[in-house]
Amino acid sequence: MRISAPWWMSRLLAVWLGVLLGGGCGQPGGISEEPEVRDSSLLGSWARARVAAGMHHSLVVRLDGTVWAAGDNSDGQLGDGTTVSRHVPVRVHGLRGVAAVAAGTDHSLALRHDGTVWAWGGNALGQLGDGSSDSHSEPVRVRGLSGVVAVSAGEGHSLALHRDGTVWAWGDNALGQLGDGTSDSHSEPVRVPGLSGVVAVSAGDNHSLALRSDGSVWAWGDNNSDQLGGAPGAQSYSVPWRLEDLSEVVAVAAGGNHSLAVRADGTVWAWGDNFAGQLGDGNILTTRWLPKQVQGLSGVVAASAGWAHSMVALSDGSVWAWGNNTSGQLGNGISVGYGALPEQVQGLRGVMAVAAGGLYSLALRSDGTLWAWGSNDHGQRGDGSTVYLSSSVRVRWLSGVVAMAAGSAHSLAVRSDGTLWAWGANYYGQLGDGTRKDHDTPKRVQGLSRVVAVAAGDGHSIALCADGTVWTWGYNHDGQLAHGSTNDSPVPLHVRELSGVVAVAAGALHSLAVLSDGSVWAWGYNRQGQLGDGSLSSSAEPVRVQGLSGVAAVSAGLNHSLARGTDGGVWAWGGNSFGQLGEGTTSNALVPVRVRGLSGVETISAGFNHSLARASDGGLWAWGGNYTGQLGDGTTSNSSVPVRVQGLSGVAAVFAGLNHSLAVRTDGSVWAWGINSFGQLGEGTTNTSFAPVRVQGLSGMETVAAGSLHSLSVGSDGSMWSWGNNHHGQLGHGLPGRSPTPVRSLLY
Secondary structure (H helix, E strand, O other): OOEOOOHHHHHHHHHHHHHHHOOOOOOOOOOOOOOOHHHHOOHHHHHOOOEEEOOOEEEEEOOOOOEEEEEOOOOOOOOOOOOOOEEEEEEOOOOOOEEEEEEOOOEEEEEEOOOOEEEEEOOOOOOOOOOOOOOEEEEEEOOOOOOEEEEEEOOOEEEEEEOOOOEEEEEOOOOOOOOOOOOOOEEEEEEOOOOOOEEEEEEOOOEEEEEEOOOOEEEEEEOOOOOOOOOOOOOEEEEEEEOOOOOOEEEEEEOOOEEEEEEOOOOEEEEEOOOOOOOOOOOOOOOEEEEEEOOOOOOEEEEEEOOOEEEEEEOOOOEEEEEEOOOOOOOOOOOOOEEEEEEEOOOOOOEEEEEEOOOEEEEEEOOOOEEEEEOOOOOOOOOOOOOOEEEEEEEHHHOOEEEEEEOOOEEEEEEOOOOEEEEEOOOOOOOOOOOOOOEEEEEEOOOOOOEEEEEEOOOEEEEEEOOOOEEEEEOOOOOOOOOOOOOOEEEEEEOOOEOOEEEEEEOOOEEEEEEOOOOEEEEEOOOOOOOOOOOOOOEEEEEEOOOOOOEEEEEEOOOEEEEEEOOOOEEEEEOOOOOOOOOOOOOOEEEEEEOOOOOOEEEEEEOOOEEEEEEOOOOEEEEEOOOOOOOOOOOOOOEEEEEEOOOOOOEEEEEEOOOEEEEEEOOOOEEEEEOOOOOOOOOOOOOOEEEEEEOOOOOOEEEEEEOOOEEEEEEOOOOEEEEEOOOOOOOOOOOOOOEEEEEEOOOO
16 A cells, blocks of 8 residues: 555645755755656746745745745835835744745735645735735735645736646736736736646736646736737737747746746747846847747756846756846856856855846755845845845855754754754654664754654654655554554654655654645554544554545644644544543544634644644634643633633744643744643743743744653744753753753754
């Protein structure tokens, strides 16, 4: 048996993540060409998915699914709740689980893993798609869209590609850029008629491109500079036009008034405006209405078109640019004039994604670092300065820890370069270093790279890699490693029965995984039904959880499991002696049951015998065991239905530990409640608290994780903090003894 998602969805995920991070666990970095047109057509758009350059602002998706922005913010396009421009990246409020971003002139788009689209910034022309013309400095959901797999943003319009191959558009339509046959603008998405089987879209200033699975390119909108590629006569087209002289295309990019296409043979073709040499044919000023091959380039795997310059990444990891260079955006060491032929960007190797903005450029390397050059008058490069640069500089504000997990007595952390680090208890080999020796400082887990998520159980560990594979190690008495045996492993082993995985969770003795098709699979201990397959039989191989589809996230406790659907509903199964399933009884459930009264949930977490859920309004709910106040409602009474946690609003992240709970608010403060015998609440004492108390000395925090008796938190600067029990070195700072207040980890 091999568990896999439908071919198109799993392949989409694999192409996107594989290209972004240069392959899967244990594989060398770099970009390789994909020969099949249907798959490789996604290469250009999804290779750029984690980084986007607008006219004067930039967006980047971190490995933890959060979005960060820098630059001009006059219309709220940075999404941080203000209109203050930023010279270093700030986090976009309220967004997690993001797969892709797009930047327009003054608005931004984000595509979440659940297929929903979110928008913020300027909205005078309806480009945010929320049914209004009001600008927003925080993300709002685009109306009526789900099942989306790609997005693109133009000057005043937006595009979305649905998984069924249809294209949807909204915003400015004065020049027909929405492709619906009219010139009427729309503040909600409308379907572009006559297009099907589309695999990629790109929005220019006022024109749009679509690539179909047969390798054909279609264009509509403004044609004043022949950017539609051979469309005769008219200054604009309000319906899609097929470019007759272009075939076997695998990626497209629309710029200010010019267009690019990458063909299956690795060549790049250009047409449209050429006043600055952005077509790369050695000429300047000559607009061209038919696509022509850009000279001297082969092995192209990704392309990006800016306002008046063009960029490509090659299969060898090098970057080439041409066109306008008045601000040094070509990266060739000078900042004057134009470049009518491609030149290699200086000092960059191992690049897998590029983004050309107004007068600046971005590149994402295979080690996860972001590099920028060109104009910076609004701080759009994100490097902390406002000076122009004609050579690349690293954006250092996006490094550090991006994901973490706390087990019973060990800790895991993923850095921005995709490496995995572990410390603490190692008696079952849960640190993955081949030994059973504890470590009080972080040590890299060998053999794993491009890690995007981790989970830690009582004595076992799980890593999810960029290629959708799962790796496990540590304690395995009940088959929680899914290797088909009950033998422990002190080193990571590939779970070969799983592919296309998008999320993982570890309970005390069981494990969970969500596939890209929304199904949930479980393995390990099952004496209370925590595997959800209708039986009480433990399994050393993955079994499918019954009756669940459309799942976005999972969490595992001692003997119970939780799942959150893309519709915001929560489901639970397994042990229920304390009411931790939240359905009003204390009876175990061998298959999922719906948690009562919850909707619009965005985050879930399962503790020892209690559960937490964060709603879309920032409210926090808890249910289950409460004998140490872990529900945070001011009592010690168990509850079999969700109750509101006292005094907390604007919650951004939550985590349930053994018998304590943690939450991060949108202001970056951390709050804790429950048992505190080892200082795991971080407020300076060992006094148990039945209601949330603020963790001392922490600000600017992004996320938290709770183990049995210790707690972790990561800040927006990538720094990591820990507090509580340290008997096995699980705090990771190399010092002996517990700590009732946060101390900084040595991992940064």
